[in-house]
Amino acid sequence: MRFASTALISACAATLALTSAVRGAAPAPAKLAPTTVIVNAVLVDGLGGGRRAGAVRVSGDRILEVGDLRPAAGEAVVDARGLMLAPGFIDTHSHAGRGLFEHRDALAAVSQGITTIVGGQDGESPWPLADFFVRLQREPPAINVASYVGHGRIRHEVMGDDFRRAATPAEVGRMRSLLEREMRAGALGLSTGLEYDPGIYSAPAEVIELARVAAASGGRYISHVRSEDRHFWEAIDEIITIGREAKLPVQVSHVKLAMHSLWGQADRLLRTLDEARARGIDVTADIYPYLYWQSTLTVLFPARDFENRASAEFAVTEVSTPEGLLLGRFGPEPSYAGKTLAEIAKLRGTDPPATLMDLIREAQAYEKKTGLEYAESVIGTSMSEPDLERLLAWPHANVCTDGELDGPHPRGYGTFPRVLGRYVRERGVVPLEEAVRKMTSLAAHNVGLAGRGEIRPGAYADLVLFDPATVADRATTAHPHARAVGISTVWVNGAVVFEKGAATARRPGRVLRRERSR
Numbered sequence: 001m002r003f004a005s006t007a008l009i010s011a012c013a014a015t016l017a018l019t020s021a022v023r024g025a026a027p028a029p030a031k032l033a034p035t036t037v038i039v040n041a042v043l044v045d046g047l048g049g050g051r052r053a054g055a056v057r058v059s060g061d062r063i064l065e066v067g068d069l070r071p072a073a074g075e076a077v078v079d080a081r082g083l084m085l086a087p088g089f090i091d092t093h094s095h096a097g098r099g100l101f102e103h104r105d106a107l108a109a110v111s112q113g114i115t116t117i118v119g120g121q122d123g124e125s126p127w128p129l130a131d132f133f134v135r136l137q138r139e140p141p142a143i144n145v146a147s148y149v150g151h152g153r154i155r156h157e158v159m160g161d162d163f164r165r166a167a168t169p170a171e172v173g174r175m176r177s178l179l180e181r182e183m184r185a186g187a188l189g190l191s192t193g194l195e196y197d198p199g200i201y202s203a204p205a206e207v208i209e210l211a212r213v214a215a216a217s218g219g220r221y222i223s224h225v226r227s228e229d230r231h232f233w234e235a236i237d238e239i240i241t242i243g244r245e246a247k248l249p250v251q252v253s254h255v256k257l258a259m260h261s262l263w264g265q266a267d268r269l270l271r272t273l274d275e276a277r278a279r280g281i282d283v284t285a286d287i288y289p290y291l292y293w294q295s296t297l298t299v300l301f302p303a304r305d306f307e308n309r310a311s312a313e314f315a316v317t318e319v320s321t322p323e324g325l326l327l328g329r330f331g332p333e334p335s336y337a338g339k340t341l342a343e344i345a346k347l348r349g350t351d352p353p354a355t356l357m358d359l360i361r362e363a364q365a366y367e368k369k370t371g372l373e374y375a376e377s378v379i380g381t382s383m384s385e386p387d388l389e390r391l392l393a394w395p396h397a398n399v400c401t402d403g404e405l406d407g408p409h410p411r412g413y414g415t416f417p418r419v420l421g422r423y424v425r426e427r428g429v430v431p432l433e434e435a436v437r438k439m440t441s442l443a444a445h446n447v448g449l450a451g452r453g454e455i456r457p458g459a460y461a462d463l464v465l466f467d468p469a470t471v472a473d474r475a476t477t478a479h480p481h482a483r484a485v486g487i488s489t490v491w492v493n494g495a496v497v498f499e500k501g502a503a504t505a506r507r508p509g510r511v512l513r514r515e516r517s518r
């Protein structure tokens with residue numbers, strides 16, 4: 001590991017006159033926060049502009065000045081030693097909210113340069129959001145947190161276990177009022193997970209009606225679309241239709257072509273999305289830089305026909321392969337964690353489709369018996385690298401992790417350094433400045449966050465200092481929590497949360513509620 005030493009910080013009094021740069025008025029000497037100046041940096045502004053040598057002065061939680069700055073007498077100084085300073089990375093599709101109160105240092109996130117996470121994804125959200133936000137304010141983490149409100153969560157509130165059907169108009173009415181309440185609490189918009197229970201049973205009209213409610217509150221729509229494999233094109237049509245009918249920005253979550261027969265069709269997808277944009281529909285996407293997803297075994301059966309051998313055969317030949325399905329967690333037999341379906345099939349003396357059907361049956365019986373949810377998880381290899389690279393390069397696609405703070409998928413620790421290392425430095429998929437834009441200002445734009453994702457006077461001082469020559473992911477499926485290298489220092493709201501390869505004890509993270517106007 002190589003970390004530039006940057007901690008040349010001397011804690012001293014503020015240089016008071018400096019705030020005039022922001023306020024454009026005479027200095028007001030009283031009550032000014034101490035300033036820190038980060039010097040000898042190569043600045044990348046997050047807007048896609050070219051890199052330039054410079055310095056950034058931070059006052060309290062904000063960036064005060066940017067440019068050719070000299071430290072004032074007694075001012076705290078950080079010597080960036082020629083490393084690159086960018087806006088802190090914004091993770092627009094995160095599951096890090098799950099363990100956040102147990103891992104308030106959010107090491108998985110800050111160690112890869114993430115300063116803001118956006119949760120409430122795939123139709124699932126903390127409930128009610130107002131309580132979650134209050135708790136975050138009482139027990140703040142190291143990172144900023146924003147959230148969508150989940151359609152599945154609302155549907156569960158209204159329909160309970162009787163969800164395998166279309167909702168009645170009265171039920172949709174109740175969903176509308178719960179959604180309005182969550183939007184008032186500050187949700188960024190509505191999220192759906194239409195490949196999951198209970199969202200998969202919703203009629204398209206139900207989703208459109210709820211998206212209209214989100215639009216009326218100035219919110220947006222973000223979706224794990226109804227299919228990422230068998231019915232992919234219809235699913236893309238559905239999200240475009242939602243954008244058109246409900247008149248709000250729509251974002252395709254973790255965009256991918258996750259079936260062998262879809263490989264090579266990234267250009268067709270981008271053409272479809274660009275045509276929709278040309279018709280005035282604000283459709284965007286986020287993406288993570290791996291060829292394998294993490295989900296449940298049941299998601300491999302969109303018709304939920306777990307006893308249908310033909311469906312199981314399709315899943316292990318078209319969607320993935322027996323070698324490409326790696327169990328992350330399996331409650332009934334914990335020793336299966338880390339084994340592939342091919343290995344488990346061999347152990348049990350059954351063929352892969354039969355084994356897949358057996359595992360689901362056993363997991364469901366286990367869930368019933370124990371009352372636990374999610375008895376199993378799987379990492380499935382389903383994507384091709386040429387498609388990933390085409391989608392990553394799309395000007396409207398921003399980077400996300402889809403990761404957890406202590407999950408089995410390496411994306412939780414590796415995503416942003418992997419993009420900067422493998423896809424920028426090694427494979428040249430996009431220039432570094434463009435990659436940083438996808439991690440910062442574009443990400444903020446695609447989820448409706450203001451004041452973050454840019455290096456400019458007045459923006460929040462969420463910053464990451466990294467070495468573009470060495471930054472790289474180290475996490476793998478065998479070692480999903482291996483720390484990335486090349487991330488030197490990370491600031492959230494002006495406070496250092498990560499340096500010298502470790503989280504600091506600071507917890508400056510804030511709740512980011514939806515801005516009133518979009």
Ligand SMILES: [Zn+2]
Nearest residue numbers: 122224253254
């Ligand atoms: Zn998802």
